[in-house]
Amino acid sequence: MNKKRQQLIDxxxxxxxxxxxxxxxxxxxxxxxxxxxxxxYNHFESKEALIMAVLEQRHNHFxxxxxxxxxxxxSNKELVNCLFIALESWFLNSExxxxxxxxxxxxxxxxxxxxxNHRISIFCRKHKHQVRQVIARSxxxxxxxxLDAICIIKEGVIxxxxxxxxxxxxxxxxxVLEKFV
Amino acid sequence: MNKKRQQLIDxxxxxxxxxxxxxxxxxxxxxxxxxxxxxxYNHFESKEALIMAVLEQRHNHFxxxxxxxxxxxxSNKELVNCLFIALESWFLNSExxxxxxxxxxxxxxxxxxxxxNHRISIFCRKHKHQVRQVIARSxxxxxxxxLDAICIIKEGVIxxxxxxxxxxxxxxxxxVLEKFV
DNA sequence: GCAGAAGTAGACAATTTTGTCTATTGTTTT
DNA sequence: AAAACAATAGACAAAATTGTCTACTTCTGC
Numbered sequence: 001m002n003k004k005r006q007q008l009i010d011x012x013x014x015x016x017x018x019x020x021x022x023x024x025x026x027x028x029x030x031x032x033x034x035x036x037x038x039x040x041y042n043h044f045e046s047k048e049a050l051i052m053a054v055l056e057q058r059h060n061h062f063x064x065x066x067x068x069x070x071x072x073x074x075s076n077k078e079l080v081n082c083l084f085i086a087l088e089s090w091f092l093n094s095e096x097x098x099x100x101x102x103x104x105x106x107x108x109x110x111x112x113x114x115x116x117n118h119r120i121s122i123f124c125r126k127h128k129h130q131v132r133q134v135i136a137r138s139x140x141x142x143x144x145x146x147l148d149a150i151c152i153i154k155e156g157v158i159x160x161x162x163x164x165x166x167x168x169x170x171x172x173x174x175x176v177l178e179k180f181v
Numbered sequence: 182m183n184k185k186r187q188q189l190i191d192x193x194x195x196x197x198x199x200x201x202x203x204x205x206x207x208x209x210x211x212x213x214x215x216x217x218x219x220x221x222y223n224h225f226e227s228k229e230a231l232i233m234a235v236l237e238q239r240h241n242h243f244x245x246x247x248x249x250x251x252x253x254x255x256s257n258k259e260l261v262n263c264l265f266i267a268l269e270s271w272f273l274n275s276e277x278x279x280x281x282x283x284x285x286x287x288x289x290x291x292x293x294x295x296x297x298n299h300r301i302s303i304f305c306r307k308h309k310h311q312v313r314q315v316i317a318r319s320x321x322x323x324x325x326x327x328l329d330a331i332c333i334i335k336e337g338v339i340x341x342x343x344x345x346x347x348x349x350x351x352x353x354x355x356x357v358l359e360k361f362v
Numbered sequence: 363g364c365a366g367a368a369g370t371a372g373a374c375a376a377t378t379t380t381g382t383c384t385a386t387t388g389t390t391t392t
Numbered sequence: 393a394a395a396a397c398a399a400t401a402g403a404c405a406a407a408a409t410t411g412t413c414t415a416c417t418t419c420t421g422c
Contacts, residue, residue, distance in 0.1 A: 004398085004399075018295065018296050019295055019296035020203075020292065020293055020294070020296065022201075022203040022204075022293065023293075023294075023295070023296060025378075025379055025380080026379075026380065026381085027378090027379075035399085035400090036400040036401065036402085037381085037382090037401085037402080038382090038383085038384095038398095038399070038400070038401085038402095039398075039399055039400075041380095041381065041382080042398075042399085046380080046381080047379095047380070047381090102295055102296075103291075103292060103295075107288070107292065107340055107344055108292035108295065109292075110284070110343065110344050111201065111284060111288065111289035111290075111292035111293060112201055112203065112292060112293055113201065113204075114199065114200055114201040114204065114283055114284075114289065115199050115200035115201065115204060115283070121344075124344055125344060125345055125346060128341075128344055128345050129345070145356060145357070148353045148357065149353075151337075151341065152334055152337035152338055152341055152350060152353060152354060153333055153334060153337055153357075154337065155336070155337035155340040155341050155344075156332075156333035156334055156337030156338070156340070157333055157337070159288055159336040159337070159340050160309075160332065160333055160336050163287065163288055163291050163302075163305055163306060163309055163336075164306055164309050164310070165306060169333060172329045172330075172333060173333060175326060175329070176326070176329065176330045176333065176334075179360045179361065180357075185368085185369075206408075206409055206410080207409075207411080208408085208410090216369080216370090217369060217370045217371065217372085218370090218371085218372080218410095218411080218412090219368095219369070219371085219372095219414095220368075220369055220370075222410095222411070222412080223368075223369085227410080227411080228410070228411090
């Protein structure tokens with residue numbers, strides 16, 4: 001049965017995102033989910049295997065989320081607006097798919113496994129690359145400079161919103177990009 | 182004597198930045214520095230006290246570094262150039278003051294102490310605010326929109342350079358900001 | 363030179379964390 | 393209903409981590 005496996009991923013995803021991966025032990029996940037330790041280790045070889053499964057699920061959810069937000073935009077201006085309004089909604093904890101805002105899970109995870117782990121950092125890099133491709137596909141008049149600008153400003157807006165605890169960065173991102181669209 | 186205290190901060194700073202704070206134990210710091218455990222706990226009440234001292238020193242170093250880089254700029258265009266060329270130099274590991282590039286230490290630390298710790302996140306917020314003030318002071322023609330743009334794009338450039346392992350983001354940041362100066 | 367301060371080496375305690383294993387109970391599937 | 397499979401509770405091992413303490417040595421200022 002894959003129901004328990006899914007529950008573990010869901011609970012771990014929530015706890016990891018909220019507290020940081022290294023701050024959450026296996027036992028915490030087991031306590032919150034009410035699932036037995038043996039069951040976890042039947043489904044996942046190790047904590048790292050669970051982490052990878054969580055990253056993968058969050059990546060898929062995030063890609064679906066952003067694709068939906070950008071669906072049917074008719075101009076680059078509209079693209080920028082949709083994207084950053086969606087980000088603002090996330091910052092304001094109004095996006096259930098992504099959970100209460102605690103920054104970008106992939107940036108956070110890269111930071112946590114700075115020196116050591118490779119698989120996690122590489123996965124996060126791949127994630128950012130695929131998000132970029134989704135944005136590129138939604139662009140009406142393809143412009144490499146605009147794409148770079150959107151991606152850099154997106155990262156800056158997410159990071160600033162988190163570290164500086166300031167949800168207004170999303171609107172500021174739109175203001176900055178207005179000169180481009 | 183404060184020599185040992187300084188050595189501990191220097192070694193811890195290097196190790197924390199390279200590997201992440203939670204990935205480095207007290208014993209690692211002691212082994213690398215060759216200093217006795219008792220000495221560390223004579224100078225610092227706890228690991229957290231050492232972390233705070235490291236954050237403080239890195240903050241001071243970073244502020245001095247950026248002030249020096251922006252010293253004597255004569256236009257907003259020059260300000261943008263100086264800032265992002267300096268960042269690129271950091272990304273290319275050519276800034277000894279900041280050490281080999283592993284992203285922004287303050288963003289990384291905020292990510293590591295996501296849910297729990299307050300003092301660390303608050304300090305990181307304060308750091309970002311003060312960096313902003315340094316940039317604001319260097320601006321020739323004061324413009325709030327430009328200041329927002331620079332700060333957001335700076336964060337985006339640093340984060341992208343780190344997560345995507347791409348040093349070209351600094352130049353792209355200049356390109357984007359060219360529309361403003 | 364000597365007294366007091368600072369540093370050393372590392373054993374030890376207490377706690378936490380990952381991962382294994384066993385004995386037992388539920389739950390499917392045929 | 394029986395056999396095969398999945399889940400449980402939690403004891404246990406092994407390692408890591410923070411922090412304390414003791415006995416001993418080295419440095420430094422007067």
